[in-house]
Amino acid sequence: MSNTPTTRLRDMLDIAQDEMIMRDRIADILEQGPRTIPEISQALGYPTREVTVWLFGMRRYSMVEEIGRADMDGYFQYELKKQSDPA
């Protein structure tokens, strides 16, 4: 029944240090349209937990935003936030 990993979760600081690269890759994926975290994870080839960290780092600094409500499976879609025109 159980499927217990014996290893630790990847260190949060280690994940955090990847954000500056991963945000660009996530932005490239979101350029093609809104995605859920599992969809981004699949496209990126990185675990959903790590994508969650990077995506919400992007959201914190206004690069992405969620769309509406969660879908039937409980996932939100995220899209690139339209940057205000400096003019």
Place this chain on the structure above:
Amino acid sequence: MTLNTEKRPPLDYDVMIVGAGVAGMEAAASMGDMGYRVLLVEKNASIGGRAILLSKVFPTLDCASCVVTPKMASVSHHPNVQLMTYSEIDGISRKADGSFDVALHRKAAYVDFDACTGCGKCAEICTVTVPDQYNYDLVTRRIAHIPFPQAVPKKSVITRRGEAPCTFTCPGNVKASGYVSLVRAGRYKEAFNLHLENAPLVGSLSRACYAPCESDCTRGEKEGTLHIRGIKRFMADRYYAEHPEPEYGPVENRLDTRVAIVGSGPAGLSAAFYLARQGHQVTIFEAEKEPGGMLRTAIPAYRLPEDVVDRDIKNVTALGVDIKTGYRITSLPELKQQGFNATLIATGASDENGLDIDGHDLEGVMGCMHFLHEVNIGKLPDVKNKIVMVIGGGNSAMDPARAAIRMGAGKVMINYRRGRKEMPAHDWEIEGAADEGVELMLMSAPIRFIGLNGKLVAVECISMELGEPDESGRRRPIPVKGSERVISVDMAILAIGLLPSTAHFPADMKNGKGLLLSDPQTLQTSDPDVFACGDCVTAPTMIINAIAQGRRAAFYMDRHLKGESLNVPFDGVIEKTDKSIVLEEARHFVERQPVQQPMLSIDERRKTFECYEQPMTEAEARQEAQRCMNCGECSQCMECVSVCAPQCIDFAQKPIPLSLNVGTVVMSTGFGILNPATKPLLGYDKFADVISGPQMDRLLAPTRPYNAVLRPSDGKEPESIAFVLCVGSRDHTVCNPLCCRIGCMYSMKQAQLAMGALPMADITIYTIDVRAFGKGYNEFYEQSKSMGIEFVKGKVARIEQLGNGNLALHYEDMLGKGGRNIREHDLVVLTVGFLPNTNALALYKGSELAADDFGYVREIDPISEPTRTNVDGLFVAGTAIGVMDIPDTVLHSGAAAAQAAAYLERMRGR
């Protein structure tokens, strides 16, 4: 106790309160209202403690921000309360008169709080990301950051652990950590411009620097050093490809002052760049036909192509610097007569040591500088199929040897009088030469050049053995008698040391070795208007040393020309980061192997002067930059400086030590939170969806890290949430026998809030027993049950992950059917226990501040004199004596304020 109150000096503050959580703020406000002068010290950048991070408070479900922020505002605006945030106590000691001496320091925030508007632009652009401790590591923050949205004061702080070892080690203080961070973030132009701030010859350094930064990279103690120079190469190549010409011109505010620079090598060019940026009119005089000095004449094109040097020099000339080539300066007074206000001598060290043995003047015997000069200007000496012997073991021997290979020499050997490990050349240089076919003839020295018809045909050599160390520390080579032998050689290249090119300058400006004498700090010579820098002062060294000297000279010349004092420090460098701290922090990091630098094959290298190091691709450069461990925390990328409108970033800030005398002290230092990983069977550090109670509070707070209450593992709204109570409290296995007093209540609060946020979710609380003892608490418990929250009386023993990613809780069912049971949930909250903040005890010096049996500050008589400690005049408030809820904390703090006030009045003899 009787206090000695005679001749007491005036107090700086009546009371100092340590810790600005709920207790500290309450005590501060109370005492301020009584008219006492209060100093409220907080080690974090904001007041508010842990309470401001909560979602809501129980049992009223009032918004925590609504409860706490008025208190924060009250103390921050109170006329009698002085806030000192981001400050730490170093020691408190009691004086005979009953007052207290306090040593503390205000930490360097690298932000001028008076100027900071709290706009947060610095955080947005910051290139270093770390876990956000204010969200209990659920999300990231930047190194430049405002702690949280309701922070008081709402000011940015930048955390620095020290100078990154790479930056600290660079003689030019080039911010390697900064441009690596910028490349990682994809900001290549900014990375290039950052480099210009410390060294203008970016391309040359990217090809030919010996990169001392790499030798001190912390990653080198794991999988291998970052290839920092390779990252720089990518950065410089890309910038130059996109910008064939500099993006700037001469500065607008040009000054009347004229500066002459003698020599256009790296030192002279560097000085010219920084002087011109200050507005001075700079002319460089160069004896050669082309500028660049050793960069152009001594470094082979396979390492540093001429077009890279040309483009680097444009960085200098774009500022209006005039370079007069073919112009040898032989008289310094002549420059003064021409109207130059100051002169910099930067003539380098390209004269060569000779070898005074028979045949040294034969055709075919030449110095390495001469050989490389000829090669670099296209007058390729004919070495095709010939036997070439390079004499010497330093880096300057490697270049002609490797150049001769590329020119088709039949055989190239390096003749060195000591052994391989004594060779001064870099290992990678020697290995590169050997890979290309250069033979090493070690423990051997020439004793005679043999000629025929005036041309070299052979070299007589003798074997050496190593004796005692000489003055350089290396073992002295001693000839072995009878080991002489003659070796056929067509060309001998001497690479046995370079001399300063200072022949034209007066003897009183030089030392016995011909090096120019200048002040080591300011580089000013005995003539105040003449400065000297670079290899002609230091003897031959690395390019970056010369560039660093040039920038230093420019700094002090600029001050001299403006009539300013030279008695000021040059670069503000802070202490190097302790690598052991970084390595400890990174002990669980995933392995990151170095990106392999693309190289030409050895066969190709032997045939061409094309650069054998090929540039990294963009992806490779960013991947390599990603290996940076952010040793110093702040990378010094300086992006925050570029966006800060009020210009409040100040990296010159240092910690400010303070000594104060206060009448009384209130310790409100709060509590610690147990790390749930100390209960390994519950899987906190194995499963992302096993979180702690404080993390759940953040998920439920209006300022939550996510857009909703979501699972950290994949951003899904949970359907079944479990709260596991008493994790690490009432638990001898983690040495914490105390009931945490608030776990039951805050879990019920979270459960109710979760039901509101996720109406369809099942909520279960696993409890041994429910302790709802305060006013309205039992009603809150009943309300929770009536809302549909399930309470399971059972002890959870183990949590495992199922194949679908959900979590299986193994628990003992104490009611129901009894026995062991398993239930599935998709988010588990561990209601963790709390711990004493034992750091508080260490703040008091001289004697011991007594703790209770559990490590909390001990009240000597909690019944009749609450808040009094064993130190007369030092009181304790709030959770520093044990965890309690917010109402009790407020009450206790009021008691502390009353006790402290009474003590002050007693001390004053009233």
